[in-house]
Amino acid sequence: MNNYEERKQRRIDRLNERAEKKKQDSINSWDRAHDLASVIPFGQPIHIGHHSEKRDRAHRKRIEQASRKGYELSKEADELQRRADAAKGNHAISSQDPEAVQKLRQKLAKCESDQETWKLWNRLYRKHKGDLAKLEAELTAEEFDQIVKRVAFRKHHWPGVEVKKPVESYELSNNNAEIKRLKERIAKLEKRAERTARPPRFIGDIEILDNLEYHKVEVHFAGKPREEIRSFLKSRGFRWTPSAEAWTRTIDSRTEWAIEGLRELVGKNISD
Numbered sequence: 001m002n003n004y005e006e007r008k009q010r011r012i013d014r015l016n017e018r019a020e021k022k023k024q025d026s027i028n029s030w031d032r033a034h035d036l037a038s039v040i041p042f043g044q045p046i047h048i049g050h051h052s053e054k055r056d057r058a059h060r061k062r063i064e065q066a067s068r069k070g071y072e073l074s075k076e077a078d079e080l081q082r083r084a085d086a087a088k089g090n091h092a093i094s095s096q097d098p099e100a101v102q103k104l105r106q107k108l109a110k111c112e113s114d115q116e117t118w119k120l121w122n123r124l125y126r127k128h129k130g131d132l133a134k135l136e137a138e139l140t141a142e143e144f145d146q147i148v149k150r151v152a153f154r155k156h157h158w159p160g161v162e163v164k165k166p167v168e169s170y171e172l173s174n175n176n177a178e179i180k181r182l183k184e185r186i187a188k189l190e191k192r193a194e195r196t197a198r199p200p201r202f203i204g205d206i207e208i209l210d211n212l213e214y215h216k217v218e219v220h221f222a223g224k225p226r227e228e229i230r231s232f233l234k235s236r237g238f239r240w241t242p243s244a245e246a247w248t249r250t251i252d253s254r255t256e257w258a259i260e261g262l263r264e265l266v267g268k269n270i271s272d
Contacts, residue, residue, distance in 0.1 A: 004097040008087065015084035022077035029070035036063045096214050101189050108182040115175050118167040121147055125165050201259075203266050208259060210251070211244070217255055218246035219262070232265055 036059065046056050093103045121143070128134040132151070136144045150166040197210040207220040219238065225247075236258035238247040249258060 002098055004094065004099075012084050012087045015080050015087065019077050019080035019084060022073050022080060026070045026073035026077055029066050029073060033063050033066035033070060036066060095189060095192075098213075101186055101193070104182055104186050104189070108179065108186065111175055111179045111182065115172065115179065117143070118172060118175070122165040122167055130163060203263050206262075206266065209246075211248070212251075214248075215251050216241075216244075216248040217251050217259070218244055218248050220246045229262075229265065232262065236261060 046053055093100050097103065124135055124138055132148060135147065147166045151163050154163045192215065195212060197212050201208040205222045209218045209220065211218050219233070233247050236249070238249045241248045249255060
């Protein structure tokens, strides 16, 4: 597990821990509401005008507040759990992963292999005019099984329609587009890897650093920036990153535009 994968797992763990805590807090609130309600005899109304009216109303309000809090905490727990599950189930290859190029190359190799295999299946299917018995002799057991399932699926959903090929044209087209996308992304990441970090830059006492490990630009302030600057940073794609103790943004074609805007807002020139 590399550093990126460790950070991802830590994030999942934190979300799970927060979800569990919210869930327990929700249970505690529901229990409190139940305990408060248990002292009121079933069906007993508020005695209007009685000396206990004010105290009774306040007590029932506490029951309502505890119940509402339990409900809200339960919703928050569900949302945190959803985020944790989504993060765990997200197998997309992040550009921040140091092994991204290697993983993309593996995915590319799989797509290219599938493309050639699928085209071969279609050629053989046409050659034998859909005769599965003849087709079986030229394929592995696993490949033949996949073709049989594909043909059976089409015959089941479109009865009476002749199956001309096991792999449809749109599947080949989509896979080919994925191959092109992967090649372009690999080239982009390889070009990015050739970059070198620039020396620290300054806008007054604001320090700007390139963090190529995470492909981020970091903006370090001496203290907490004023609200106007924080709002500007957010509008330009910066986010506060506690681990870096800086405002960070992904390095892209608009990064310098964002830095220039900050310089203009602060009203000072960048100096090395």
